[in-house]
Amino acid sequence: MENKTGYIKRAVSSMSNETFISLFMISVLIIFFGIACAIVPNFYLPMNILNLIMNYWYIILLGIGVTFLLVTGNFDMSVGGVIAMTGVLAVYFSQSAEVLKNPLAVGLGLPYGVALALALLCALAVGGVNAFFIVKLKVPSIIVTLGTMMLARGVAQVVTLGAQRNTSLPDIFGVIGNASIPGTPIKISVVIMAGLVLIAVILEKTTIFGRRTYLIGANKEAARLSGVRVERHLTYLFLASALLAGITGILMASEFKAGISNRATGFEFDALVITLLGGTNINGGFGSVLGTVVGALVLAVVTSVATGMLLSPDWQFVLKGTVTFLAILAQRYALDRRKG
Amino acid sequence: MIYLPPGFIRNRVFDMNDNVLEIRNLVKVYPGVKAVNEVSFDIKRNTIHCLVGENGAGKSTLIKILTGAETRTSGTIRLNGDEYQVKNPKEGKNKGISTLFQELNVVDQLSVEDNLTLGMEDTTFGFLKKTKKIKKMIEVLESLEPSINPKQMVSTLSVAKKQIVEIAKAVASDADIIIMDEPTAAISEGEIERLFEIIRSLHANNVTVIYISHRLDEVFEIGEYVTVMRDGGHIDTKPISDVEGRSELIKMMIGKTVFEEYMPKDEQSSEVVLQVNNISNHKLHNISFDVRKGEIAGFYGLVGAGKTELARAIYGADEYQGEIVFNGEKLEQSPHGTIKAGIALVPEERRSQGLFTMLTIRGNTTVMNMKNISRNGFINSAKERKITAEYIEKLQIATSGSEKEVAKLSGGNQQKVVFSKCLFANADMLLLDEPTRGVDVGAKSEIYQIIRELAEEGKSILIFSSELPEIINMCDTIYLLFEGDMMCRLENGSDIDIEAILHTAACGD
Numbered sequence: 035m036e037n038k039t040g041y042i043k044r045a046v047s048s049m050s051n052e053t054f055i056s057l058f059m060i061s062v063l064i065i066f067f068g069i070a071c072a073i074v075p076n077f078y079l080p081m082n083i084l085n086l087i088m089n090y091w092y093i094i095l096l097g098i099g100v101t102f103l104l105v106t107g108n109f110d111m112s113v114g115g116v117i118a119m120t121g122v123l124a125v126y127f128s129q130s131a132e133v134l135k136n137p138l139a140v141g142l143g144l145p146y147g148v149a150l151a152l153a154l155l156c157a158l159a160v161g162g163v164n165a166f167f168i169v170k171l172k173v174p175s176i177i178v179t180l181g182t183m184m185l186a187r188g189v190a191q192v193v194t195l196g197a198q199r200n201t202s203l204p205d206i207f208g209v210i211g212n213a214s215i216p217g218t219p220i221k222i223s224v225v226i227m228a229g230l231v232l233i234a235v236i237l238e239k240t241t242i243f244g245r246r247t248y249l250i251g252a253n254k255e256a257a258r259l260s261g262v263r264v265e266r267h268l269t270y271l272f273l274a275s276a277l278l279a280g281i282t283g284i285l286m287a288s289e290f291k292a293g294i295s296n297r298a299t300g301f302e303f304d305a306l307v308i309t310l311l312g313g314t315n316i317n318g319g320f321g322s323v324l325g326t327v328v329g330a331l332v333l334a335v336v337t338s339v340a341t342g343m344l345l346s347p348d349w350q351f352v353l354k355g356t357v358t359f360l361a362i363l364a365q366r367y368a369l370d371r372r373k374g
Numbered sequence: 375m376i377y378l379p380p381g382f383i384r385n386r387v388f389d390m391n392d393n394v395l396e397i398r399n400l401v402k403v404y405p406g407v408k409a410v411n412e413v414s415f416d417i418k419r420n421t422i423h424c425l426v427g428e429n430g431a432g433k434s435t436l437i438k439i440l441t442g443a444e445t446r447t448s449g450t451i452r453l454n455g456d457e458y459q460v461k462n463p464k465e466g467k468n469k470g471i472s473t474l475f476q477e478l479n480v481v482d483q484l485s486v487e488d489n490l491t492l493g494m495e496d497t498t499f500g501f502l503k504k505t506k507k508i509k510k511m512i513e514v515l516e517s518l519e520p521s522i523n524p525k526q527m528v529s530t531l532s533v534a535k536k537q538i539v540e541i542a543k544a545v546a547s548d549a550d551i552i553i554m555d556e557p558t559a560a561i562s563e564g565e566i567e568r569l570f571e572i573i574r575s576l577h578a579n580n581v582t583v584i585y586i587s588h589r590l591d592e593v594f595e596i597g598e599y600v601t602v603m604r605d606g607g608h609i610d611t612k613p614i615s616d617v618e619g620r621s622e623l624i625k626m627m628i629g630k631t632v633f634e635e636y637m638p639k640d641e642q643s644s645e646v647v648l649q650v651n652n653i654s655n656h657k658l659h660n661i662s663f664d665v666r667k668g669e670i671a672g673f674y675g676l677v678g679a680g681k682t683e684l685a686r687a688i689y690g691a692d693e694y695q696g697e698i699v700f701n702g703e704k705l706e707q708s709p710h711g712t713i714k715a716g717i718a719l720v721p722e723e724r725r726s727q728g729l730f731t732m733l734t735i736r737g738n739t740t741v742m743n744m745k746n747i748s749r750n751g752f753i754n755s756a757k758e759r760k761i762t763a764e765y766i767e768k769l770q771i772a773t774s775g776s777e778k779e780v781a782k783l784s785g786g787n788q789q790k791v792v793f794s795k796c797l798f799a800n801a802d803m804l805l806l807d808e809p810t811r812g813v814d815v816g817a818k819s820e821i822y823q824i825i826r827e828l829a830e831e832g833k834s835i836l837i838f839s840s841e842l843p844e845i846i847n848m849c850d851t852i853y854l855l856f857e858g859d860m861m862c863r864l865e866n867g868s869d870i871d872i873e874a875i876l877h878t879a880a881c882g883d
């Protein structure tokens with residue numbers, strides 16, 4: 035028995051922090067899942083589990099970019115705003131240009147593809163602004179992206195006059211966000227999310243690009259002195275994060291067939307929370323996209339339990355906050371204990 | 375806590391010939407290094423006691439133990455005859471040892487008065503009280519330097535005057551000993567004179583000064599006693615009047631074994647690979663030199679001479695005006711560009727600039743040449759493991775395997791990882807900034823061996839070091855730097871004049 039614990043101790047201490055935290059968060063997920071199965075009837079049904087992932091596709095999609103940036107030690111708080119802005123602009127660009135009485139029904143009348151491309155360009159522009167201030171002018175990312183969060187949300191408000199645009203849209207606009215794989219309930223959005231997660235995991239673990247991301251987070255100055263073009267790399271990451279938010283924005287606008295100015299409020303926090311729950315170090319250096327998916331599942335389980343227990347929605351924030359807090363504290367505690 | 379102005383002796387009565395500090399068999403062991411080795415000596419009360427030695431001699435470790443910043447491994451220290459053992463600098467200060475660090479401990483945004491009382495404020499209901507203590511501090515300050523107004527903001531004072539504020543604070547809080555670590559490094563000639571006057575006047579306040587400086591002239595000017603340390607050991611302590619001049623001091627500092635290791639090369643290549651033409655920046659002034667293929671060039675100077683800045687400029691890590699040509703092509707001013715051109719840097723601070731300590735040896739070794747271990751941007755991890763294993767073998771890195779986190783290695787092995795990184799970059803030229811700092815003796819000679827082998831392979835090596843034995847043992851050519859200027863170029867050989875080198879490095883002429 036003693037030998038066994040000795041062996042486990044050695045195995046734990048020889049593990050890298052990243053592996054340790056990943057295993058730790060997976061255990062947390064399993065424990066939460068077990069509790070959920072115990073108190074909510076039928077929680078273990080495969081359909082339920084699939085639903086958990088499918089209902090959170092947008093947060094996971096955002097989490098990809100946020101994770102890469104957090105690994106380098108940077109935040110992106112602008113993603114929620116970018117979703118709203120891109121969705122609203124995609125609608126505005128596609129709405130027919132016929133002059134009507136209602137100003138919210140008049141758009142630019144661009145072809146569908148062109149409208150989407152332009153909307154994504156605008157999302158990239160926000161990423162560009164982030165990169166410029168953070169990389170070139172060395173302003174802390176949390177400040178800059180809180181600024182662009184407001185800026186992007188503001189653009190959405192102005193274009194919708196503070197409300198939403200949902201008329202004179204071509205039929206095709208509503209397709210991609212609502213279509214499913216024939217014969218299954220799996221939505222195209224979820225497939226896109228899964229595909230992007232797969233690409234991100236490959237990029238992160240097997241390419242030079244991924245390696246550089248970790249190097250910057252582990253030691254920015256050493257990375258620069260080792261020949262990594264830190265500024266260029268961070269610029270790519272901010273652009274990528276904005277692009278992912280833009281894609282999410284278009285999918286969500288299509289789902290509702292509307293550009294709504296207060297869409298995705300608070301999503302930047304959800305994306306950050308699942309990234310942290312997934313074990314990414316808030317100071318950078320380690321973390322992973324798969325961890326972020328685990329983090330999303332932890333959050334999903336907690337939220338569904340709350341719904342399953344018929345907790346009033348007012349209490350859900352409190353529950354979510356508490357769980358996040360506990361999980362991150364436990365992570366910190368486990369890391370410190372391991373070293374001592 | 376009674377203060378008497380200069381000229382009076384405080385009411386504590388001591389025999390003027392007794393020892394304020396007695397150090398016996400002091401030892402400090404860091405993993406792999408004995409930084410202080412069986413050091414014993416006394417410091418007489420109310421004297422100015424100079425502490426000299428090369429970098430790595432153990433001075434700073436000794437000072438850190440005295441101030442309480444480090445704990446000793448063994449040995450005893452007696453202050454005023456009582457056992458002295460402190461856990462932190464604050465406790466050390468309370469017991470009577472204050473320190474004037476190079477990085478001054480004053481708050482620029484506060485007034486002189488507030489700085490003096492910082493950390494010992496008396497309050498009534500949370501409001502500051504003007505107590506006797508403050509008055510006393512101000513009095514001491516006025517007696518030391520009347521030109522400083524207590525209401526003045528510290529940010530408006532020169533470095534020299536900030537030092538005086540700190541000295542006043544130490545004197546007024548009844549320090550028995552004030553340790554001064556290179557106080558003249560950042561102040562001008564006139565200010566040095568004034569500082570010395572003040573240091574001499576401290577006698578009267580019953581204060582002993584431990585004075586650390588690389589500038590030997592100052593030691594003779596102000597010191598009454600001198601202690602020489604070398605390689606962690608105590609060499610000698612004697613009155614300055616018994617020292618026969620600078621050459622004796624220098625001999626004690628560097629020992630005798632200095633030149634034995636340098637072997638002139640049979641033939642030198644005449645092919646110039648690096649031409650530095652008139653480069654200048656915030657620290658460097660019009661520096662020019664050439665380096666040949668297979669040459670080991672050494673750059674020597676004191677702290678602040680511009681060695682690191684020169685290494686960083688060549689590497690493109692700092693901006694500069696002027697031109698550097700390598701292998702016939704002008705160098706780009708970025709590390710990415712210089713690495714591509716075939717230059718690699720072993721930086722001064724390995725933990726903060728050279729290594730990714732949270733990553734594995736494998737993750738560190740391959741960073742500077744990831745193209746070599748990848749195809750179309752995808753990393754071939756089998757190849758990466760194989761290469762890392764090869765370097766662990768080649769440089770004899772003591773580790774259980776390539777997947778060990780670098781943070782868990784000893785200093786010498788960490789430095790070898792930095793070397794592997796630079797060797798894997800396949801560079802034709804290596805810039806080594808303090809390549810053996812904080813490395814134990816065994817690893818040191820291994821690193822020297824690696825450097826010699828590289829030079830034989832035809833790589834050019836630039837060593838930037840403040841350890842003169844290292845420079846003299848290794849380098850074919852020696853350049854002396856002083857405050858950002860290139861003073862001279864010397865060919866190494868048995869006729870090299872060490873005293874002249876130290877003189878130039880310390881005085882600039």
